[in-house]
Amino acid sequence: MKSNLTQLTDNLVLIGGGHSHAIVLKLWGMNPISGVRLTLITDKTYTPYSGMLPGQVAGFYDFEESHIDLRGLAHFARANFYLDTVIDLDLKNKQVICEEHPPIAFDYLSVDIGSIPEKSSILGASDYAIPAKPVSQFLTAWDKIKTTIKNHPKPPYTLSIIGGGAGGIELALNMKNCLNDMIKNIDNLTINLIHKGNRLLAGHNRWVSQRLKSILLENNTNLYLNEPVMQISSYSPHYYTITCNSGLNIESNWIFLVTQASAQQWIKKTGISTDQKGFILVNNYLQSVSHSYIFAAGDIATMQNYSRPKAGVFAVRQGDPLFNNLQSIILGKKLKAYRPQTFYLSLIGTGKKTAIASWGSLGLEASWLWTWKDYIDRKFMNRFKGFSKMGSEPENSQKKQQSQDKNFMPCSGCASKVASSVLKHTLQRLKINQTPDIIIGLNTPDDAAIIDISEQELLLETIDYLPSFVSDPFIFGQITSNHCLSDLWAMGANGHSVSALITLPYGVDSIVEEILYQLLQGCLKVLNQYEISLIGGHTLQGKKLGFGLSCNGFIAPNRILQKSGMQPNDKIILTKSLGIGTLLAAEMIYKAKGHWIDNAIKSMLLSNKKASEIFLQSEASACTDVTGFGLIGHLLEMMQASQVSVELNLDKIPILPGAIETNQQGITSSLYPKNLENKIYLTSDKDIKNNPHYPLLFDPQTSGGLLASIPEENADHCLQELIQAGYTSSRIIGKVVHQSNNITCQLTE
């Protein structure tokens, strides 16, 4: 039978989610080339839009208004999203070297990682100054400074900015106005602007330079011109001295570096051709002059034939030609030359919602210019928002299906399993023989089967398999391994060995091998921590990546933790927050924020092994892991096996950021409606259904936490141990009570 499945043939990797790559991703999402495996490697989930950065400092824009969510954008482009920092390139083997991932293979590469302020010429700058880039670090430092000044407005404060270009001037004006607004008419604040040249804004016309100088002086900024900085020293925390070449010393509490742009040092060491400052030299096609399969744009690129300043406006303009040339080289088409404009319009904000326009020899100041700039900037940012409305093919058809049956959305991860009721009924219809050495099998199902092999040790066996729900196979390999091994940890066992079952997408050998390599490296990263061996497996090819492990473990007969065994008065502890199911479902339809998914992934990457050891030391009476059937489904299994009831405090249940929001939008995963059938076991004196935590009791979890009942006297200490061990979301969520007539879960708030 013939099928029209696409096979992956080309591997394009984008490093850095700067302005040009954001545009490439957006355009790619609208005009993809099938068969291209596109990957974005970025060290941050959100990338700042440079045009709005000073406005954010002033408080005119919040974080989300001025940042692009690269996770959502990559999803729109159907690109794999790898969150990691690139530190090198192995050009001989065509591999990208990252801090965390194993080497990442590529056929074509594009680099848009921006620049950082130059600091090597200033002694002590690395230790004591705050560079304006990376922006995330700068904004964190700025938030801390604002908090310090807000909480202690009295002491005199001095802020110094080194660098008198547009960035430095905008920061000086916007910082001053932000602090002025925060603490009305702050008169104990000094702002210094120190510049090595004798004229501010050297690349702009005289009028613009003079006018901004006047505005700075009107704002009581101390200007130090012709003062190259030589050294920064510190003689007490938060008190620094800036020493200039002239011998001038300037005292300061905080020093910001907005000096000339410099390139990340690793670029030069890769062997790619660079200019003298270490920026990648590119031709008119934005293609490396030394390696034709590598492209670069934005600050990190220097166009061999055009000398232009490092500015966001060029990075933005290069987005379209970069996209076209990346597609052309893959398709074997002729590349198109790009010519950057000679004059470009700069709109420099003055911090008071007015702006100065600078264009060649012309300059203008007006408040409408700020309104115009604000309009242009917001319009640009709107290109990267609201993907759910645009959608791409598969998601659209999925949405259609969802609207036909409101409760249905085929999900990946653990939510892709069949309902517990289906499984139970089917097993009841089968006649399954079990030999006497099977201590725990299908007759008393638990997290893993247990086979009696000797008096000292019992053998545990368990299997799980998940369709991929994250686009990074290295991360998927780690999460799935954690998820599969969690059944062993839930029973208090030690792992011994695993066999892998892997479905790989169709593609040429090199790409299939790359996906398999990343996936298994992720798996080995987890296995190696516990000295568990990968002993075999089976691979097949299919439409979508999938991965599972059959796990073997051992346990001493007197150490088994089971679902049964809960005792009245025991406290119930949950080690991880709920909400994975709704968050992953929301991500599929572009309704999840990038940082919500970052948090969900962080939670799924946390192994349950240490928690299991803490539960054993705390003499847990019963334990299980929370996965597809949700908290209530798994708690009910424990209650039924132990013949007890439970009182749960809804407000104590830990929930992942964003999960309440997505759930309240009606976004649930495919297993949710089946899990919801368990609500018949819940009782409450109050109408508790409006409690925002209530629906999340039924939310399916992938690599969820452990749920254990702990003797009352050990519970508080156990909780402390868990938190110290890194299970910071752990909570005592309720207690075990005697069974009344029926097994019930009494909910309180």
Ligand SMILES: Cc1cc2nc3c(=O)[nH]c(=O)nc-3n(C[C@H](O)[C@H](O)[C@H](O)COP(=O)(O)OP(=O)(O)OC[C@H]3O[C@@H](n4cnc5c(N)ncnc54)[C@H](O)[C@@H]3O)c2cc1C
């Ligand atoms: C205070 C200030 C204000 C400015 N204001 C303006 C302005 O108003 N207008 C203007 O045109 N220009 C402005 N600029 C200049 C502008 O910020 C840069 O020219 C612009 O950001 C360059 O864009 P880019 O796409 O090259 O890189 P960036 O926007 O810097 O993006 C690079 C991306 O790559 C990621 N990255 C970096 N290193 C790695 C790595 N090793 N591995 C993985 N990912 C990595 C980063 O996290 C980031 O997401 C300003 C600069 C400063 C400092």
